[in-house]
Amino acid sequence: MSAPKTDVVIIGAGVAGFAAALAARRQGASVEIVSAHAGATSLSGGAWDVCSDLYGSVDEVIRPLRTLAEEIETRAYEDEYHPYARLGEACLRTIEEAHALVLPALAIYRPLDLHSKGVLVGSDLGLLRRTATAQKAVLDLSAAGTFDTTVGANIPTALTTAVVSLVGDRSTDADFLAASWTELMSLTRKSRTFVPVALDFFRRKDDALLHPHEVAAIGDSEDGIASIANALKNALQKGRFSSVLVPPMLGHRRDDVPGLVEDLVGIPVGEWLQPLAGPQGLRLSRRIDEVLASEGCVHTRGAVSELELGTSGIEVRFIDGSTRRPGAVVMATGKHVGGGLAMRDGDLVEPLAGLPIYIDGRLQPLGSSPEGRDPALLFGNDPFSGGPGFRAGVGYDNSMRALGRRGEAASQQLFVAGALLEGFEPSRDGTGLGCCATTGYVAGKNAASFAGRS
Numbered sequence: 001m002s003a004p005k006t007d008v009v010i011i012g013a014g015v016a017g018f019a020a021a022l023a024a025r026r027q028g029a030s031v032e033i034v035s036a037h038a039g040a041t042s043l044s045g046g047a048w049d050v051c052s053d054l055y056g057s058v059d060e061v062i063r064p065l066r067t068l069a070e071e072i073e074t075r076a077y078e079d080e081y082h083p084y085a086r087l088g089e090a091c092l093r094t095i096e097e098a099h100a101l102v103l104p105a106l107a108i109y110r111p112l113d114l115h116s117k118g119v120l121v122g123s124d125l126g127l128l129r130r131t132a133t134a135q136k137a138v139l140d141l142s143a144a145g146t147f148d149t150t151v152g153a154n155i156p157t158a159l160t161t162a163v164v165s166l167v168g169d170r171s172t173d174a175d176f177l178a179a180s181w182t183e184l185m186s187l188t189r190k191s192r193t194f195v196p197v198a199l200d201f202f203r204r205k206d207d208a209l210l211h212p213h214e215v216a217a218i219g220d221s222e223d224g225i226a227s228i229a230n231a232l233k234n235a236l237q238k239g240r241f242s243s244v245l246v247p248p249m250l251g252h253r254r255d256d257v258p259g260l261v262e263d264l265v266g267i268p269v270g271e272w273l274q275p276l277a278g279p280q281g282l283r284l285s286r287r288i289d290e291v292l293a294s295e296g297c298v299h300t301r302g303a304v305s306e307l308e309l310g311t312s313g314i315e316v317r318f319i320d321g322s323t324r325r326p327g328a329v330v331m332a333t334g335k336h337v338g339g340g341l342a343m344r345d346g347d348l349v350e351p352l353a354g355l356p357i358y359i360d361g362r363l364q365p366l367g368s369s370p371e372g373r374d375p376a377l378l379f380g381n382d383p384f385s386g387g388p389g390f391r392a393g394v395g396y397d398n399s400m401r402a403l404g405r406r407g408e409a410a411s412q413q414l415f416v417a418g419a420l421l422e423g424f425e426p427s428r429d430g431t432g433l434g435c436c437a438t439t440g441y442v443a444g445k446n447a448a449s450f451a452g453r454s
């Protein structure tokens with residue numbers, strides 16, 4: 001007897017593939033999700049952007065004028081090729097629906113409120129940054145403080161945040177971070193001061209050589225939680241602090257560490273942001289894997305080598321020679337980090353189905369020489385201005401079906417989502433994980449309904 005046919009195969013288990021899997025499962029579809037290796041999702045930090053201005057002035061970051069909903073509406077209006085613009089009038093509602101599904105399932109993020117101005121976080125570069133929501137382990141600087149209860153209102157008193165470095169760990173410069181954040185706050189006449197505090201925490205000779213995720217894992221045991229809290233309480237005796245910023249060290253495999261440490265210390269304790277293969281991205285990847293398993297998705301670790309788009313359906317071919325013929329496919333293979341786009345002979349290509357590459361609603365023109373394109377034309381030479389190669393991707397229609405060369409659906413069964421989409425610049429446009437979750441949600445829902453009909 002042959003195995004029952006899977007309704008939806010999702011290629012890619014980053015945030016976009018995850019949201020697609022969850023949405024398809026909630027429609028009652030059977031789901032197989034495939035991942036070959038880590039993608040951008042595991043490199044992201046503890047911030048979850050939905051529509052952040054990554055290049056705004058300090059004043060705009062600390063005292064934003066607009067709500068997230070207003071930012072999204074402006075983005076959709078100003079950038080007609082961004083996925084938010086393509087979602088049309090349903091954009092805000094769809095973002096809310098997607099996040100109402102994805103964030104509670106992940107359970108490590110604060111809920112998203114599009115009518116708020118998001119959260120304010122400190123980054124490991126000594127900068128301050130506004131983001132839509134953040135991991136519960138990350139300190140929200142716009143909320144954390146002591147409050148003077150004697151006057152019967154939430155009036156912040158002397159806001160002094162301790163910035164913790166671990167004695168022996170040379171990767172953190174708490175003096176620099178504290179000075180930088182204090183200066184940024186003072187530019188907007190906000191009365192928050194950051195004070196460096198050294199934490200004598202390591203117990204063994206080699207502890208200072210631990211990788212960041214190994215340091216975070218110390219908090220995964222009851223003893224670890226107690227030793228973090230005790231070390232913090234000792235260090236904080238030297239001053240009066242309203243909150244504490246620590247490196248990402250509040251648990252690697254356990255999600256209750258931030259709350260437990262905070263209860264023991266008695267004031268808000270949270271991490272600063274650390275992207276690039278730190279504990280925060282690994283936490284997100286771990287939760288994705290755990291939720292996929294608990295939702296009953298089959299998670300296959302392996303690489304897809306090719307998608308054959310035939311008239312009788314799509315065949316998914318794996319590198320080990322096995323194949324699948326599902327009811328529908330969602331490609332969520334990421335962009336330059338995930339592997340969804342690749343450079344071949346000097347040109348950008350989509351390597352699995354050979355889908356054409358679009359840039360701002362138009363087919364990528366042919367290469368300018370037999371060797372292909374000058375990379376500077378695609379990616380620029382200036383790290384701050386980028387180039388069209390960052391917005392390039394697979395074209396898609398309103399149902400999130402991938403486009404062929406003439407702007408038609410490449411296959412009725414093939415849906416796309418996440419960083420792979422054209423018009424979306426996940427590393428630079430401030431809509432990162434939120435846009436991936438939203439487009440993944442739409443693609444997964446539509447793929448499941450199509451598979452149900454087919």
Ligand SMILES: Cc1cc2nc3c(=O)[nH]c(=O)nc-3n(C[C@H](O)[C@H](O)[C@H](O)COP(=O)(O)OP(=O)(O)OC[C@H]3O[C@@H](n4cnc5c(N)ncnc54)[C@H](O)[C@@H]3O)c2cc1C
Nearest residue numbers: 012013014016037039040041049304334338418419432433
């Ligand atoms: C360093 C860094 C920091 C970032 N920080 C933030 C942040 O703070 N906030 C924010 O909102 N966004 C951030 N972003 C952006 C955000 O991480 C990405 O937009 C998002 O993770 C992309 O998700 P995705 O699911 O589309 O792709 P990816 O996460 O890249 O996932 C691609 C998936 O496709 C799979 N795949 C690819 N090819 C194949 C194949 N042939 N066979 C099988 N599987 C395949 C990969 O294994 C992977 O599972 C950051 C990005 C980076 C790189």
